[in-house]
Amino acid sequence: MNVLAQTLSPYLEFTRIGFVNILAFRLRYWTGIITYLINVTVYYFIWKAVYGPAAQAFGSAGTIAGYDLAQMITYVSVGWIIRSFYWNTIDQEMSYEVLEGKIAMALIKPLSVQWMWFSRALGESVFRLGMLTLPTAVVVVLLFPVRLPASAVHFALFVPAVLGSFFLMGAINFMIGTCAIQLKSILALIRAKYWLIELLSGLLIPIAFFPAPIRAVMAWLPFAHIASTPLQIYLGKLSPAAAAVALATQWAWVAALLWLAGRWWTFSVKRITIHGG
Amino acid sequence: MPAAPLISVRDLSKHFRTFKRREGVWGAIRNLVKRDYQSVHAVDRVTFDIQPGEMVGYIGPNGAGKSTTIKMLTGILVPTAGELLSNGFVPWKQRRQYVKSIGVVFGQRTQLWWDIAVVESFKLLRKIYDVSQHDYDARMELFNHVLKLKDYLDTPVRKLSLGERMRCDLAAALLHNPPILFLDEPTIGLDVVAKDHIRQFLKEINQRYRTTVLLTTHDLDDIEELCKRIMIIDHGRLLYDGPLALLKQKLLRTKQVKFVVKDSEQAARLPALENDGLKIEPVDHLTYRIVFDRTKISVADLLRQILAEVEVRDLLIEDEPIEEIVKRIYAGEALKEVTA
Numbered sequence A: 001m002n003v004l005a006q007t008l009s010p011y012l013e014f015t016r017i018g019f020v021n022i023l024a025f026r027l028r029y030w031t032g033i034i035t036y037l038i039n040v041t042v043y044y045f046i047w048k049a050v051y052g053p054a055a056q057a058f059g060s061a062g063t064i065a066g067y068d069l070a071q072m073i074t075y076v077s078v079g080w081i082i083r084s085f086y087w088n089t090i091d092q093e094m095s096y097e098v099l100e101g102k103i104a105m106a107l108i109k110p111l112s113v114q115w116m117w118f119s120r121a122l123g124e125s126v127f128r129l130g131m132l133t134l135p136t137a138v139v140v141v142l143l144f145p146v147r148l149p150a151s152a153v154h155f156a157l158f159v160p161a162v163l164g165s166f167f168l169m170g171a172i173n174f175m176i177g178t179c180a181i182q183l184k185s186i187l188a189l190i191r192a193k194y195w196l197i198e199l200l201s202g203l204l205i206p207i208a209f210f211p212a213p214i215r216a217v218m219a220w221l222p223f224a225h226i227a228s229t230p231l232q233i234y235l236g237k238l239s240p241a242a243a244a245v246a247l248a249t250q251w252a253w254v255a256a257l258l259w260l261a262g263r264w265w266t267f268s269v270k271r272i273t274i275h276g277g
Numbered sequence B: 001m002p003a004a005p006l007i008s009v010r011d012l013s014k015h016f017r018t019f020k021r022r023e024g025v026w027g028a029i030r031n032l033v034k035r036d037y038q039s040v041h042a043v044d045r046v047t048f049d050i051q052p053g054e055m056v057g058y059i060g061p062n063g064a065g066k067s068t069t070i071k072m073l074t075g076i077l078v079p080t081a082g083e084l085l086s087n088g089f090v091p092w093k094q095r096r097q098y099v100k101s102i103g104v105v106f107g108q109r110t111q112l113w114w115d116i117a118v119v120e121s122f123k124l125l126r127k128i129y130d131v132s133q134h135d136y137d138a139r140m141e142l143f144n145h146v147l148k149l150k151d152y153l154d155t156p157v158r159k160l161s162l163g164e165r166m167r168c169d170l171a172a173a174l175l176h177n178p179p180i181l182f183l184d185e186p187t188i189g190l191d192v193v194a195k196d197h198i199r200q201f202l203k204e205i206n207q208r209y210r211t212t213v214l215l216t217t218h219d220l221d222d223i224e225e226l227c228k229r230i231m232i233i234d235h236g237r238l239l240y241d242g243p244l245a246l247l248k249q250k251l252l253r254t255k256q257v258k259f260v261v262k263d264s265e266q267a268a269r270l271p272a273l274e275n276d277g278l279k280i281e282p283v284d285h286l287t288y289r290i291v292f293d294r295t296k297i298s299v300a301d302l303l304r305q306i307l308a309e310v311e312v313r314d315l316l317i318e319d320e321p322i323e324e325i326v327k328r329i330y331a332g333e334a335l336k337e338v339t340a
Helices: A002-023 A026-057 A069-086 A090-100 A103-107 A113-143 A152-183 A187-200 A212-219 A224-235 A240-269 B024-033 B066-073 B095-101 B118-128 B133-147 B162-174 B192-209 B220-226 B244-251 B299-309 B322-330 B335-339
Strands: B007-020 B036-050 B055-059 B081-086 B102-106 B180-184 B212-217 B229-234 B237-243 B254-261 B280-284 B287-293 B312-319
Touching (some): A026 A069, A069 A113, A069 A152, A090 A103, A090 A113, A090 A152, A090 A187, A113 A152, A113 A240, A152 A187, A152 A224, A224 A240, B036 B229, B055 B066, B055 B220, B066 B180, B066 B212, B095 B102, B133 B192, B162 B192, B180 B192, B192 B220, B287 B299
Parallel strands (some): B180 B212
Antiparallel strands (some): B007 B081, B229 B237, B254 B287, B254 B312, B280 B287
């Protein structure tokens, strides 16, 4: 236990630094809240417009791919609220550090570089949870007809699923950030990732809306576990048993991607070149 | 037979592959399809040993391979070829264990966290290196004493001057009292006072803890003040490795005598000296300089000659500045004399 505490203690310090660092950017904080509110508002009106004629076209049920309007609004709102928690910018920060040669400073510390980044990102996420996610949630719930979680059990499974989303996002961003070692400029990669995750995670449109062949492919990819899995659990689209299986699958992906990210880093770090100085 | 070396480097090489850009629009288009690579030998079969407690100066012109060597020694870069064992570790293979036993300062960048107070960075490093509170307090006191850190411990790093930042970085690198310290240009851009502080501090650390120090520098005063041993590298090859004194003794061919004559009447008599084959250069009003080869004429003879001819008010005999020697080594001219 003592050894564990000793091993973890420096990483907790990084979490603290991540937390403190984000306090330095006040403007980013306020624009963050406003951005999320705008996003939810835009999607609220889009879905309302979509469901207007759809309600007539599909008959009295007024559902599309199993979602009625109230579920859809909850899906979008909760989707954006949890995104404010699990989102991080490890990739951008890493590419900056690699380009600046600052990565050397991380390598001379007796720590795992991967967990250093994760700890920092977690600190930022915990900060955002209190200062961004919860206030946004309150405002969104007041403004829009958002439903409560399907049940207490579903909520209990939803919470670890959101944490899983953080690690999935972190592992993907860490792998993309690691690419900067060999590619130098990964701006295009970061942008492509942004839209791919937006689409494939199910944040933009529920996975159920995709054609069956694409859904089949997506079932074998980790991306849907970032947004879709926690949201399905929240909405009660899955039975408690199915939700537990989904959660386990998500965390299996977490383990796999963390391992892969570690391998990719170990492979890439050997190819590091820092010129000058 | 000397004790086992602390750092042992055998035929260490690092080649970088750089992509050669073609010129012009057509060249740019061809770059899209086919790339030509060029191999740069940043460090080329370098071999040396460093004993515990040594302070070694590592010098060379820009791009000579100094920093690349340091980066391999600190486990940041993986060598292309060769062997390297430092404090019993292969740096890039056992990075996390190895770096606990080294301190590193890169003059061009800081290992402190930019936006937080210096003392917060130190606290974080204490956790990272698992330094006990007792040791931490003791070392901070020493650092405060020699480096005068107290005044800016609560300031964020971004607000520090370069000299202050460098002192903090040195303290940060030594917080865990590592047996080996690597310094890459520790005095770059610093004023004379700050340089002096840092040199004093390094001397003290070396004496007190027998810390082994390898430092790269452009400032030869650093070497003269701190190091008995010097290694010179250029184009990735080690040109000289040995005592600083030997380098000076073998290469200090020329000396110069600077003297001030009593008045302009005396100055008028100087051409008489020139007739004896000495080259006199005017430096200032009534001040002259003679550069001579000490293998050809002894200092005593020269002085006798000068004093016989003119009345001198002041006189100074100087060695050729070490910069000049190093310049000659870089030019490849003097190398044979050292290695011979």
